[in-house]
Amino acid sequence: MENQMPREEGIDHSLGLLKEGYNFILNRRQSLQSDIFETRILGKKAICMIGEEAAQIFYDPKKFQRNGAAPNRIVQTLFGKNSVQTLDDEEHRQRKDMLMSIMTKDEINRLLDITKLQWEQSLDKWSQMDQVVLYEEMKELLCKAAFKWVGSPLHEDDVKRMTRDLGAMFETPAAIGPAHWLGRGFRNQAEKTIQELIQAAREKKVQFPQNTPLHQFSFYQDKDGHLLDIETTSVEILNLLRPIVAIAIYINFTVLALYQYPEQKEKLKTYNDYQKMFVQEVRRFYPFFPFVAARVKQDFTWNGYQFTEGTLTLLDLYGTNHDPKLWEHPNMFYPERFAQWQGSPFSFIPQGGGDYYLGHRCAGEQITIDIMKISIDYLVNKMDYDVPEQDLSFSMEDIPSIPQSKIILKNVKRKKENIQ
Numbered sequence: 001m002e003n004q005m006p007r008e009e010g011i012d013h014s015l016g017l018l019k020e021g022y023n024f025i026l027n028r029r030q031s032l033q034s035d036i037f038e039t040r041i042l043g044k045k046a047i048c049m050i051g052e053e054a055a056q057i058f059y060d061p062k063k064f065q066r067n068g069a070a071p072n073r074i075v076q077t078l079f080g081k082n083s084v085q086t087l088d089d090e091e092h093r094q095r096k097d098m099l100m101s102i103m104t105k106d107e108i109n110r111l112l113d114i115t116k117l118q119w120e121q122s123l124d125k126w127s128q129m130d131q132v133v134l135y136e137e138m139k140e141l142l143c144k145a146a147f148k149w150v151g152s153p154l155h156e157d158d159v160k161r162m163t164r165d166l167g168a169m170f171e172t173p174a175a176i177g178p179a180h181w182l183g184r185g186f187r188n189q190a191e192k193t194i195q196e197l198i199q200a201a202r203e204k205k206v207q208f209p210q211n212t213p214l215h216q217f218s219f220y221q222d223k224d225g226h227l228l229d230i231e232t233t234s235v236e237i238l239n240l241l242r243p244i245v246a247i248a249i250y251i252n253f254t255v256l257a258l259y260q261y262p263e264q265k266e267k268l269k270t271y272n273d274y275q276k277m278f279v280q281e282v283r284r285f286y287p288f289f290p291f292v293a294a295r296v297k298q299d300f301t302w303n304g305y306q307f308t309e310g311t312l313t314l315l316d317l318y319g320t321n322h323d324p325k326l327w328e329h330p331n332m333f334y335p336e337r338f339a340q341w342q343g344s345p346f347s348f349i350p351q352g353g354g355d356y357y358l359g360h361r362c363a364g365e366q367i368t369i370d371i372m373k374i375s376i377d378y379l380v381n382k383m384d385y386d387v388p389e390q391d392l393s394f395s396m397e398d399i400p401s402i403p404q405s406k407i408i409l410k411n412v413k414r415k416k417e418n419i420q
């Protein structure tokens, strides 16, 4: 038997989506009293869903496809044209294999070693500064680490520009007006820079170390022995560089959590297994990626609701991570909840759900967790700092959400026991 899906009245709610940000789907779940409902986005019918069961069907590649789902403003800033995010089926699997091929233990460890070295250098620099704007400094730290890891360390003169370009790619997708257009321009510039590196490698004018992503992707062959075109290869290199820089947002929220819940610092110092739970809770609790979009691949019925081919469907990641059916007291910061967590790939989805290889789950989730862990080690065990009076609030409307002050730290210094 078919059920009528709860529906929001009105011609179009695209502006609401931009304005209400992380709360767009949650607000309507509240008013319509349903985990699934129909609304209208970009003038067309769209479905919004929250929860573990919804995530399970959303990540079923027979039911949903990504081709044609992402709006142009996201493709032109965040994803890049023809990126893995926009592919389906065999084409997606091949591209994802390329991306996952460099996510080996050795390569992740190499990135972590590079990141630790950057932390060391930044800590020395910050100790000389009157105050540190952590968000800006972390983006720079991570940008340097990311470029070194992919195989082309940045010249000091290029650090600020590349940090700005990569930052703009995740700061401007939802921006309205000139900021958004600047973001598009910065992406084009960054793509050009990476394209030149790939071209030079293919013409043997430079040689990147064998194991690095720049070498691996420049010479990666599909199953028919073809290389990827240079534009797409650069988009996928940026699919590594950009999100590594974006981890700065999680580090900001980490410092916020340490400040707002001071008992956490002691627990992190005392219990060996606490760090993992703390990282998971930061990723669950704070807003980052609001939702993911797909289109219905072919007609199907689920829980009595009709899904019609081509319908845009949004899965609420933030809402699922705060779903009271899955998380007791979802709005409480409580890392210990992860001691009992069963590890479902569909209930805790800050970086998407399902399978890394077969679906669109974030290729860099392990990297994110590991970089957060080493950063926590610095923040808790290796340095002292003060958090002066400032506006630490964060918006649920702006995507991505970043604490207003971007977290200002004063009196940053190494802990005495950590001075070599």
Ligand code: HEM
Binding pocket: 084, 085, 086, 096, 099, 239, 240, 241, 243, 244, 246, 247, 248, 250, 288, 289, 292, 317, 350, 351, 352, 353, 359, 360, 361, 362, 363, 364, 365, 367, 368
């Ligand atoms: C900064 C924290 C990060 C967050 C919040 C995040 C979040 C996400 C989300 C929500 C998706 C989409 C999942 C979907 O479409 O269903 C995604 C995809 C992706 N992420 Fe991340 N990510 C982060 C870090 C990283 C890192 C560090 C890398 C690589 C070094 C990375 C590489 C990717 C790639 C390549 C995809 C596309 C996967 C595909 O379409 O198959 N991400 N990420």
